[in-house]
Amino acid sequence: MSPPVRAEEPSDAALVAAYRAGDEGAAAELVRRHLGAVGRFLYASGAGRSDVEDLVQETLFRAFRKVDSWRREASFRSWLFTIAGNLLRDEYRKRKGRQVISIDDRELPDRADPEADLAANETERRVREGLTKLPRLQREVFLLRAQEGREYADIAAALGTTPGAARVHYHHAVKRLKELVK
């Protein structure tokens, strides 16, 4: 889902229109709204912790440069995720297939219950590692669904597939992740 947008707040579409009309403040608001979600998506897709900020920046820059190509069939955020996914793929190719991605980012956040959090962290680490082994479409469908709670229709519009196919990709991803995370 999109971040909480209060009734009086302009929609993403209105902000995009304002940006296209020259309002930089609208772009700043869009960055604020989507920065965290794009960062989480990139990290969950395998980006190294230290690379996330640069990749978020590049994603948003690319998005604003070609904002005219956002057709609104998918939500603005889902569209951003497809740009982020393309960026990760390009980075992977640039490094000739070497890991973009530091799966071993294991810095533990400071939490109150170290044992429970250690177990949770271990599960998250394994899920993240498993995600990097999925085909791109399966990974992105799964993350758009699990992290963002997107409906299959929105996911399908963003990724250029059908809602039925998106559902199938999701279930394939779950099945594969169950095997990888065991």
Next chain:
Amino acid sequence: MTSCEQLSDRMPAVARGEAEWTAEEASHLAGCEECRLEWELVSAASGLGRDVAAELDAHYVTERVLGRLRAAPRIRRQRLGSIVAALAAAAAVALVVWAGPRYTGPRTGSPQRSVDVAEIPLPELDSLGTSELEAVLQSLDAPIGTSVEGVDSSGLDDLDTTELERVLDRLEG
């Protein structure tokens, strides 16, 4: 009765804290190993990267993105000269190809052929300034395949998407 499919559809909302399990759903979850495993995956994925996202500095990222966007139009304007040069060079090559087969060698006393070529109207060139015309002339002297500044078209197959997009950006302005 709750099915695995229904439970699966509800998982993202519950993982994100937007909904809670009903008693029936909780009961299904407790007794269904496949659903429990899926729930573990979805809830773990839902939390992935929260700490990383929290570390992002919105103000810094905003300034960097907007700064680059402000610079982008300037880059496009600087590229205009090379784009015009590339188009003019392509037009010149087309002219040469078009006129080439008709050229039968130097003919004394018959300069009409070169006059024909020179008289073909190229209104685009009339609107160019001196520096742009110089850029056109330079591009005509450049080796084939380098008419777009910094890009050798013979190596396009080696470019990745980003680089190809940059080439297209230059061509499209």
